[in-house]
Amino acid sequence: ELKVEQNPLFLSMQEGKNYTIYCNYSTTSDRLYWYRQDPGKSLESLFVLLSNGAVKQEGRLMASLDTKARLSTLHITAAVHDLSATYFCAVDTYNNNDMRFGAGTRLTVKP
Amino acid sequence: KAGVTQTPRYLIKTRGQQVTLSCSPISGHRSVSWYQQTPGQGLQFLFEYFSETQRNKGNFPGRFSGRQFSNSRSEMNVSTLELGDSALYLCASSDGWVETQYFGPGTRLLVL
Numbered sequence: 708e709l710k711v712e713q714n715p716l717f718l719s720m721q722e723g724k725n726y727t728i729y730c731n732y733s734t735t736s737d738r739l740y741w742y743r744q745d746p747g748k749s750l751e752s753l754f755v756l757l758s759n760g761a762v763k764q765e766g767r768l769m770a771s772l773d774t775k776a777r778l779s780t781l782h783i784t785a786a787v788h789d790l791s792a793t794y795f796c797a798v799d800t801y802n803n804n805d806m807r808f809g810a811g812t813r814l815t816v817k818p
Numbered sequence: 819k820a821g822v823t824q825t826p827r828y829l830i831k832t833r834g835q836q837v838t839l840s841c842s843p844i845s846g847h848r849s850v851s852w853y854q855q856t857p858g859q860g861l862q863f864l865f866e867y868f869s870e871t872q873r874n875k876g877n878f879p880g881r882f883s884g885r886q887f888s889n890s891r892s893e894m895n896v897s898t899l900e901l902g903d904s905a906l907y908l909c910a911s912s913d914g915w916v917e918t919q920y921f922g923p924g925t926r927l928l929v930l
Contacts, residue, residue, distance in 0.1 A: 738916075749908055750853075750861075752919040795861060804874050806863035 709734050711798050713809030720786050721817055728781040728812045730796035739779045740797040741770050744811070750795070753781075786816045820845065822911050822922035830928045836897040839925045843890050843911030849873075850892040851919065852884060855906040864907075867892055896927075904929045 710733040720726050730739070741753040754763045756772040756779060763770050767790065769782045779796055793813045799806035823842045831837050843850050851874075852864035863876040867886035884894040890911070896903055906926050910919040 740919075749921045749924045750910070751921065752910070755916060755918065757916060797861070797863075799863070799874070806874065806876060808861040808863070810860055 709736075709798060709800055709805045709807045711796060711807045711809040713796055713812050715812060716810055717813050717815075719815045719817060720783075722787055723785050725785065726783050728783070728794055728796075728814075730779040730781070730798075730809055732777050732779075732798040732807075734777075734800060736774070736777075736798040736800050738799050739772050740795075740799075741768075741779070741781050742795045742797065744793045744795065746793075753794075783814070786814075788816050788818065790814060791816045822909060822920050824907075824909055824922035824925050826925060827923065828926050828928075830930065831899050832930050833899055833901060835899050836895065837899060837927060838893055838895045839907055839909075839927075841892045841894075841909035841911075841922055843892070843909075844920055847911035847913050847920075848890055849912045849914065849917075850886055850890060851910045851912075852892070852894050853908045853910070854878075855908060855924075856902075856904070864894065899929045901929050903927065 712731045714729050739756040743751045754770040759774040761772045767784045772779045793811045795808050795811045797808040825840045849868045851866040854862045865884050866874040870886045881897045886892045906924045908924045910921045912919045
């Protein structure tokens with residue numbers, strides 16, 4: 708069964724600092740997603756990673772994928788308050804018809 | 819382009835009833851996916867449709883069903899509602915398998 712673990716689940720950081728959110732998954736996957744959700748809002752798609760070594764960056768966020776380690780990271784550079792949100796990773800295995808989400812990382816960026 | 823729209827935005831039903839939720843994707847998008855979000859179970863994948871065909875289905879009972887029309891609009895139906903079906907239901911559309919998903923605002927369903 709496909710399992711996805713995110714850590715940390717809660718992250719409080721100061722503006723200007725760097726940090727990384729980790730997403731481990733249990734079986735071979737086809738797609739790895741990162742999403743953002745603001746309180747009371749819908750999801751926003753951040754990145755889709757498909758292949759080993761894939762790296763994508765958007766502003767202060769950078770996501771990478773290591774399929775051999777079954778690990779994806781979301782790196783936050785020089786955090787700002789606007790990045791405060793909950794971040795989810797998700798993995799799907801197309802042939803096995805399965806998609807699972809991590810529990811989410813609630814990020815709070817403090818001045 | 820108009821974004822993904824979902825109707826209704828809020829819904830209150832009682833146990834045993836059925837409900838139909840609607841999702842209109844971004845014009846030109848052929849893929850529509852549905853998700854359920856609850857405080858207890860978190861985010862769960864329901865199903866994905868592409869060009870009127872269900873491509874993927876999550877681990878939900880048969881009470882949950884969906885369909886996609888020729889204009890890519892999608893509906894999901896939940897029959898014999900249970901209290902545990904209370905959730906935020908999200909749909910997302912995309913232009914293809916590797917493309918970015920765009921989410922609608924969601925439908926909040928409360929089952930009493």
